[in-house]
Amino acid sequence: MLQETEIRSNGIADAWANRSEFWLSEYAQSLPKRKLRQRNPAPLILNGHGVSLRIENGALVIRDGFTHYPQDRHAYRFFPRDLDLPTRILLLDGSGTLSFDVLSWLAEQGVALARIRSNGEIATVASGTGYAADREKVDWQLATRADMAKRLAFAADLIRRKIANSIPTLEVHIPASQSRDMALFKANAGIARLESETFKDLNAIFVIEGECASAYFRAWHGLPIKWKGTARRPVPQEWRAYNWRSSRATGVKAENRNASHPVNAILNYAYAVKIAKLQIEAIANGYDPTIGIMHNSNRDSPAWVLDMIELERSPIDAQILQFVRGHTFAANDFILRKDGVCRLSPQLARVVAALAS
Known part of the structure; x- marks a missing residue:
């Protein structure tokens, strides 16, 4: 028989999972619709624990992180010049791994990568285009x-x-x-x-x-x-x-x-x-x-x-x-x-x- 603290703990976990699924559905509905042959205008937003980005046979393979249990873990595979490939990837706190090969691949494909800390501060921004300064603008x-x-x-x-x-x-x-x-x-x-x-x-x-x-x-x-x-x-x-x-x-x-x-x-x-x-x-x-x-x-x-x-x-x-x-x-x-x-x-x-x- 479950103790009161275990029941309370399970109740909180269930509520957390339910609210997480609710906001996931809200996020899915908020994504903009694309025009024919338009490159994906929405940023890919990743969060949770265990996010991974790697290169596999020339393609970028991404696995989103876990934020609650149970949860279906989303996975993405993007090929070079893929219209589904977003121009920006946002990493929201959490934890995970990526390789130097991923950074090179993103730069070649013009994809920017930004990481936002949980307190709403920017940890890092890497422009997918590199930095080619316009001398007149900088002057x-x-x-x-x-x-x-x-x-x-x-x-x-x-x-x-x-x-x-x-x-x-x-x-x-x-x-x-x-x-x-x-x-x-x-x-x-x-x-x-x-x-x-x-x-x-x-x-x-x-x-x-x-x-x-x-x-x-x-x-x-x-x-x-x-x-x-x-x-x-x-x-x-x-x-x-x-x-x-x-x-x-x-x-x-x-x-x-x-x-x-x-x-x-x-x-x-x-x-x-x-x-x-x-x-x-x-x-x-x-x-x-x-x-x-x-x-x-x-x-x-x-x-x-x-x-x-x-x-x-x-x-x-x-x-x-x-x-x-x-x-x-x-x-x-x-x-x-x-x-x-x-x-x-x-x-x-x-x-x-x-x-x-």
């Missing part, structure tokens, strides 16, 4: 960054467009409220200032950006999140609505990384997937991804890509708001660590990655 990046007047003009225009992109997200996806009205007011006022004022340093631009961002996310406060099965497996009370962008797990300093709330964990993951895609595109288009105009460049940061993601944040927010509003979540969809950090379950992460890519 423009260097010259614009070196000229403060041009750098300020670039930053002011970039933030103006970022704020302008936030307006449709607020109008369409956030219910009418006093805080939404204030966010729209701040956005329009910020746009006007960025179009008319002359700035002496980047900090003045960042102040406008910060004021608008603060009002923007304040308009999200109180948005309800639907849950099921909480009588059997409760979730933290603060997860029942969205009330802040920064993480409670970062201590006194308010930071957006290491999310403590499910919606922020989803946002961080979606942003990371989009950054990986933009980095691949930047390299393919001949830009140096490390030379930012607004963001400071350093060896460990794709500063140019961080500039470009600013224009994508609000459209991603709109997708995530629609996604959250359209689903009822369960405790098994998220992993709450001992340090208060929230992580996505592997199959939910797969769906979010597909949304953002």
Whole structure:
């Protein structure tokens, strides 16, 4: 006869498997339809434990990982110039192996490979096209960054467009409220200032950006999140609505990384997937991804890509708001660590990655 702890453990395992299968079906339905003779436009998203990529008789053979039991393990075989071959492969955390031959094969076939950590940070991006810099584009990046007047003009225009992109997200996806009205007011006022004022340093631009961002996310406060099965497996009370962008797990300093709330964990993951895609595109288009105009460049940061993601944040927010509003979540969809950090379950992460890519 099973002990109570064994029954509880089995119940949790079953719930995890059921939610994993649910998100797998959601992922399958989200894949775009292809046109005749069109190369596969959707990235191949792999996750779980035991992912493997190897070359076998000239073909790329891939086995997806395990995230739950029981689970049908997906396998793929791609031949050179195969129309089913995706242009991007995303490895979402997990574990597995690949060989040097695989990296060479991917480069020859123009397939980019990106690995995203479970915390929504990029571990590595390898462009399938290699890096053949366009000298004119790189010279423009260097010259614009070196000229403060041009750098300020670039930053002011970039933030103006970022704020302008936030307006449709607020109008369409956030219910009418006093805080939404204030966010729209701040956005329009910020746009006007960025179009008319002359700035002496980047900090003045960042102040406008910060004021608008603060009002923007304040308009999200109180948005309800639907849950099921909480009588059997409760979730933290603060997860029942969205009330802040920064993480409670970062201590006194308010930071957006290491999310403590499910919606922020989803946002961080979606942003990371989009950054990986933009980095691949930047390299393919001949830009140096490390030379930012607004963001400071350093060896460990794709500063140019961080500039470009600013224009994508609000459209991603709109997708995530629609996604959250359209689903009822369960405790098994998220992993709450001992340090208060929230992580996505592997199959939910797969769906979010597909949304953002």
